[in-house]
Amino acid sequence: MNEPTPNEQFVRQLTECQQNLYAYILSLVQDVDRAQDVLQETNLVLWRKAAEEPLIENFLAWAIQVSRYQVMAHLRDRGRDRHLYQPALLELLANDAADRLEGIDDRRRALQKCLGKLTQSQRELIHRRYARNEKVQDIAEGMRRPAGAVAQKFYRIRKSLLTCIERTLGSNSGTADA
Amino acid sequence: MNRPARHSDDALADLMAGVLDGSLSDADEKALADQLMQSPELRQQYLAHLELHGMLRWSLLRDTRALSTRPTTAPTPTLWRLPGSRSVWYAAALLLLAVTIAAALLMTSRPPSAIHHQPSQPVALLSNTDHASWGDSTVPTALGSELSRGTLNLRSGSAQVMFSSGAVVDIIGPCTLHMVGPNEARLDHGRLAAYVPQQARGFTVNAANVSVVDLGTRFYMLAHSASLTTVGVDTGHVQLVAGDIRRTLAAGDIVAVSGESDSDRTLDVALGLANSARLLWNFDTYEATGLDIAAPAQLVRNDLLGFAPAPAGGQLADGNALRFAPEVVERQDDGAGIVACAGLLIPQAARGGSQTLLTRFFWAGYADDNPEAKMGWIINNGLRGAPGAAAGGGWLLGIRHDALSLHMTTPAGSFDSERLTLTPGRWYDVAAVFDDRGDADPANDTITLYLRPAGQQQLASHTAPRPVPAEANPSLMIGGESLGVGDKNHRKAFRGSIDYIALWDRALTESQLQSLIDARP
The missing domain is CATH 2.60.120.200 (Jelly Rolls)
Incomplete structure (x- = not known):
């Protein structure tokens, strides 16, 4: 296999860090569509900057830094009146979120296992919410349940997934009767 | 406030639901922001939920986003993961295509059928490989190679082929895939999973005893032998053609097509089979x-x-x-x-x-x-x-x-x-x-x-x-x-x-x- 050209190298790094960039941006902007917009803006900036600076040692750190500026710029224009977007809080969250990136790949792998451990009804809810992109309100109406109760249910599922992820990463996996 | 009040689980559940659905009241948002300022522990919980929300969204929401009709009038590096574990390379392929193949194949609004290709012209790009070991192939197998009509023989590992129509095919070795045209392939044996965006509607995969014409979807095929092929649809619809038999399959359908000739060919529809236990x-x-x-x-x-x-x-x-x-x-x-x-x-x-x-x-x-x-x-x-x-x-x-x-x-x-x-x-x-x-x-x-x-x-x-x-x-x-x-x-x-x-x-x-x-x- 040929050694990737610098362009390919950049594309590879850019694609490899997309999930982590998205997670980072989402933790600051909260809204999934807005996070996607910022991610695209960030990609554009990275793309342009890569031409000026072809050799980047720590690509993810650089990309995170760029995305941080993009988030701030995005929210400066669109989120003046939001309490969760106040600069001092964003600064704290941006630092914490950057710290969290260290173990995110492990957590993502653990999540895949943990999804398999959900009950059928939990899986269906997660599927509707995330794979079919249904709103909690719509799911609740379909279930003839109050939206608050369904939102609580999602919270519990997420919490159990987080617990499972933590447990998975905290323990060595066993072998199957071998 | 000297000591941050601890959120009860129910209260945090309500607040997180409000954050994630954008339905947080101004008062609640202010209360949450105040708490987040003061409590590192709460910030970690808050970020953990958002991170999980993002990971679920990223890994599960695939087709709706990938099929969205955001304009692609310029070689914009808009990246989004496709179905399949390696499909981030679809985005890379988009970029590579945009830069290296004059963008026209993908970025034009012309329907794929209007693109006329000569036999020697590339019809696809080898957009990813993962531990791929290749057998005799009639097209180049280096990552990023432009592929003209010809055969890829993958012994082991996996690879991703992006057709110039925009259809993306993951193959798992051992597998033999023939690129027939810019929007058509033939699976001689082995497994593939195809993702077909709207612009490549009509993408066709032929196996020995069946053809699958995509209607904008994600499907997979397993060619077991000349007389047995399994077709499954993950999302959307496909048209299945086996001799005189034509059937539209929908998401969740799995069909085993057996028999080689029209007279002995049968469709074994396993609709919702797993769920019918x-x-x-x-x-x-x-x-x-x-x-x-x-x-x-x-x-x-x-x-x-x-x-x-x-x-x-x-x-x-x-x-x-x-x-x-x-x-x-x-x-x-x-x-x-x-x-x-x-x-x-x-x-x-x-x-x-x-x-x-x-x-x-x-x-x-x-x-x-x-x-x-x-x-x-x-x-x-x-x-x-x-x-x-x-x-x-x-x-x-x-x-x-x-x-x-x-x-x-x-x-x-x-x-x-x-x-x-x-x-x-x-x-x-x-x-x-x-x-x-x-x-x-x-x-x-x-x-x-x-x-x-x-x-x-x-x-x-x-x-x-x-x-x-x-x-x-x-x-x-x-x-x-x-x-x-x-x-x-x-x-x-x-x-x-x-x-x-x-x-x-x-x-x-x-x-x-x-x-x-x-x-x-």
Whole structure:
């Protein structure tokens, strides 16, 4: 296999860090569509900057830094009146979120296992919410349940997934009767 | 505020729901922001939920976003993950295409059919490889290669081909894929998964005995042989064409196309097959409180049950397996063990008549090595020993003297199947199909066993010398012939792990079973 050209190298790094960039941006902007917009803006900036600076040692750190500026710029224009977007809080969250990136790949792998451990009804809810992109309100109406109760249910599922992820990463996996 | 008030779980649940749905009131948002400013612990919880929300969104929301019609009028590096674990490279391919192939193929609004290609012109791009080992191929196999019409022969590993129409195909080795045109491929053998965005609607994959025309979707194909192809649809629709047969398949459909010629070709539609099982346990659930087995199953000696990782693959396999660890609690003077046999007891669940059992299990050896006890029954369908065993008879399926074995007892006598050899320390797929042909004639009943270690298959087919028991309504047991502690049938406890066990009240066909067992690409 040929050694990737610098362009390919950049594309590879850019694609490899997309999930982590998205997670980072989402933790600051909260809204999934807005996070996607910022991610695209960030990609554009990275793309342009890569031409000026072809050799980047720590690509993810650089990309995170760029995305941080993009988030701030995005929210400066669109989120003046939001309490969760106040600069001092964003600064704290941006630092914490950057710290969290260290173990995110492990957590993502653990999540895949943990999804398999959900009950059928939990899986269906997660599927509707995330794979079919249904709103909690719509799911609740379909279930003839109050939206608050369904939102609580999602919270519990997420919490159990987080617990499972933590447990998975905290323990060595066993072998199957071998 | 000197000391941040701790959010109750319910309050945090409401706030997180508001954050994630954008429905947070101004007052709640302010309260949350204040708390986040002051509590590093709360910030971690908050970020953990958002991170999880993002990961779920990213990994599960695939097609709706990938199919969205955001304009692509310029080579904009808009990246979004496609279905499939390696499909971030679709985005890379978009970029590479945009830069290296004059963008026109992808970014033009011209429909694919309007693009005229000469035979030597590239029709696709090799957009990703993962541990790929290539056999004789007529096109270049270096990552990023432009592919003209020709053949890719992937021995092992996986690769991704992006057609110039925008259709993306993942292939898993061993696989032979022929690029027929900018929006058409041929699968000679092996597995592929295709993602077809709207602009490539009409993307066609031909196999030996079937063609699949995509209508904007995600589907997969497994070409087993010239006479057997499995097609499954994940999202959207495809048009399936097999000789004179045309059928539109929708998400969730799985079809096995068998036969080579028009006269013998059949479609075995396994619509929602996995969901149609009468009983299905896949043992994936793990709660902190322990085993969470859906009622009305009862656990017997659950101290000897646990979870073990299960191999991936198949429609039913996933996540955990249930581990059975029976133990000899005492050895008697004559050497016979007193065994504690663990398992599941499901009252009133045994059945007679046509039915199918499908399971994937790992056999770890016998519970008791005493020569007289060299058995480990996986399931007891109403045979003696099961509480309330019916006079109509029943059957056991499991391991007996190093072989898969079926034992059946009816009022007319007993029957033991041909034995299919097993080795401890391996996973096996096993199916038992009882077919009473839906009539009252016991002479034409059949019992068929399938045993499939990875890569090969054994088959034992019988005309049942005894009629398939017609009546049975006592308990079904999983894990042994008799659950609990004892020195007789309890010694025939199953030792190993069961990934899943499913029962249908009808006789499934071989191709239906194959589609359930086969791993998706």
